[in-house]
Amino acid sequence: xxxxxxxxxYSVQHQLPLVMYIGQYFxxxxxSAGSFVISVIATLLGRKEFKPIxxxxxxxxxxxxxxxxxxxxxxxxxxxxxxxxxxxYNWTSPITYGSFLLTAYPIMGIIYAVMVxxxxxxxxxxxxxxxxxxxISVHGYTGFILALAKARALWNTAAMPTIFLVxxxxxxxxxxxxxxxxxxxxxxxxxxxxxxxxxKKLILQLAQFMAYVIMLDLFLILSDILVLLTAHSDxxxxxxxxxxxxxxxLFVGVEIIMGSILPIxxxxxxxxxxxxxxxxxxxxxxxxxxxxxxxxxxxxxxTIPLS
Amino acid sequence: xxxDIRRCIACHACTVACKAEMSVPLEVNTxxxxxxxxxxxxxxxxxxxxxxxxxxxxxxxxxxxxxxxxYKRDDGIVVVDQHRCIGCKYCIASCPYDVRYINxxxxxxxxxxxxxxxxxxxxxxxCVESCPTRAMVFGDKNDSKSEVAQLLAxxxxxxxxxxxxxxPQVFYINADETAMxxxxxxxxxxxxxxxxxxxx
Ligand code: SF4
Ligand code: SF4
Numbered sequence: 001x002x003x004x005x006x007x008x009x010y011s012v013q014h015q016l017p018l019v020m021y022i023g024q025y026f027x028x029x030x031x032s033a034g035s036f037v038i039s040v041i042a043t044l045l046g047r048k049e050f051k052p053i054x055x056x057x058x059x060x061x062x063x064x065x066x067x068x069x070x071x072x073x074x075x076x077x078x079x080x081x082x083x084x085x086x087x088x089y090n091w092t093s094p095i096t097y098g099s100f101l102l103t104a105y106p107i108m109g110i111i112y113a114v115m116v117x118x119x120x121x122x123x124x125x126x127x128x129x130x131x132x133x134x135x136i137s138v139h140g141y142t143g144f145i146l147a148l149a150k151a152r153a154l155w156n157t158a159a160m161p162t163i164f165l166v167x168x169x170x171x172x173x174x175x176x177x178x179x180x181x182x183x184x185x186x187x188x189x190x191x192x193x194x195x196x197x198x199x200k201k202l203i204l205q206l207a208q209f210m211a212y213v214i215m216l217d218l219f220l221i222l223s224d225i226l227v228l229l230t231a232h233s234d235x236x237x238x239x240x241x242x243x244x245x246x247x248x249x250l251f252v253g254v255e256i257i258m259g260s261i262l263p264i265x266x267x268x269x270x271x272x273x274x275x276x277x278x279x280x281x282x283x284x285x286x287x288x289x290x291x292x293x294x295x296x297x298x299x300x301x302x303t304i305p306l307s
Numbered sequence: 308x309x310x311d312i313r314r315c316i317a318c319h320a321c322t323v324a325c326k327a328e329m330s331v332p333l334e335v336n337t338x339x340x341x342x343x344x345x346x347x348x349x350x351x352x353x354x355x356x357x358x359x360x361x362x363x364x365x366x367x368x369x370x371x372x373x374x375x376x377x378y379k380r381d382d383g384i385v386v387v388d389q390h391r392c393i394g395c396k397y398c399i400a401s402c403p404y405d406v407r408y409i410n411x412x413x414x415x416x417x418x419x420x421x422x423x424x425x426x427x428x429x430x431x432x433x434c435v436e437s438c439p440t441r442a443m444v445f446g447d448k449n450d451s452k453s454e455v456a457q458l459l460a461x462x463x464x465x466x467x468x469x470x471x472x473x474x475p476q477v478f479y480i481n482a483d484e485t486a487m488x489x490x491x492x493x494x495x496x497x498x499x500x501x502x503x504x505x506x507x
Pocket of ligand 1: 360
């Protein structure tokens with residue numbers, strides 16, 4: 001085979017421009033978007049038993065979204081110049097949409113949280129409905145950041161924004177399950193037995209919902225990879241990198257098996273479907289898996305030499 | 308710019324001239340020679356290809372730069388405003404040619420600007436000036452009297468990764484196809500000091 005006889009000698013450095021701060025940022029915005037959507041669903045349904053979940057998530061969303069951009073600023077080589085983003089904005093760059101969305105969304109999230117906590121149901125509902133597209137854009141645009149960097153075959157697919165959104169939902173729900181379970185176990189002892197039973201059922205339902213979203217996520221990832229493998233040579237190489245190459249242990253092992261399939265079995269399996277601890281373990285696994293996915297995407301996407 | 312590989316003797320003069328002209332720090336390069344070895348002993352051939360920013364007409368780096376720090380001048384040269392760049396590195400991630408880097412001393416992104424300061428003063432870029440075999444030729448390709456236009460008219464030329472649709476403005480004569488693009492299944496070796504910089 002001719003290809004095996006080709007050696008490329010690089011005498012210059014091949015920099016990895018984006019480091020894990022970026023992946024971490026994707027992870028935190030994902031958690032935030034996911035928990036916000038859950039919160040709005042809970043508020044909209046308006047049933048009493050959804051209240052605790054709606055409250056926790058309303059608080060989580062803006063908190064996480066204040067941590068997330070710090071990662072971005074830390075990643076800048078010139079962190080003190082971050083305000084250039086607002087002064088010299090360029091509408092063709094996805095980072096520009098991001099910088100405005102990242103300003104609008106936490107503000108909205110805080111107002112929404114205040115409404116939820118002060119029990120102004122109608123205002124919360126309206127803000128929630130307005131906020132969902134915002135939450136989706138805040139996380140969807142992160143997928144666009146990768147997808148529109150057309151040089152990198154692993155990123156440059158139309159499925160990328162959707163994959164990011166769906167995995168955001170997955171990790172967000174996972175986080176909510178964990179927090180709700182902690183609250184149930186240690187901070188909710190005084191409530192009467194019936195409420196406690198109802199709360200537990202709710203958490204289990206949430207975990208099951210998570211399992212269905214994971215299935216959707218798996219489908220999207222599968223289709224993305226199938227297309228990569230049948231597209232041009234750079235894309236094929238990118239697909240193989242995560243299927244059999246250096247990033248395979250993280251991708252196949254951690255993301256797919258440990259972070260997706262195992263949680264589905266735990267949450268939907270006949271033996272463990274009634275157990276809160278199984279749901280919590282599944283949620284932790286899911287979050288590890290999504291974190292690994294961000295790593296594989298951000299770092300893996302850049303390891304294929306372009307020069 | 309036109310680069311005639313038939314004339315290139317791989318002397319690295321362009322790399323060195325560029326380093327001196329642009330005060331490029333150690334560990335990074337604005338211009339360099341890409342070296343590709345092909346074949347099995349004893350049928351081996353070595354190819355090289357001078358690499359630099361293509362100053363693309365449809366520059367994806369400029370399109371994706373959030374602060375307009377990377378922009379195209381009226382004459383088509385793509386430049387980075389050192390005082391505006393925030394170092395988000397999105398341009399490095401977007402460029403299909405891997406020709407941008409972080410200047411470790413200034414903490415901003417840099418690349419080749421066809422020596423725009425020299426061009427403005429009526430000179431040619433430092434690499435072109437230093438090339439002993441005149442393998443690199445710089446000029447206005449729309450001016451039919453220029454040497455660049457004549458070379459382009461008289462020779463078949465290729466650009467790197469045409470499929471990326473960035474319309475590169477560095478044209479190569481007689482370049483080896485394998486050396487031009489990174490192909491699948493090849494072995495990538497990094498000489499000492501040129502390893503992937505990982506700071507996860
Ligand atoms: S070669 Fe890369 S850095 Fe240079 S103009 Fe083209 S896209 Fe931009
Ligand atoms: S690193 Fe600088 S030049 Fe590159 S996209 Fe960011 S702001 Fe623009």
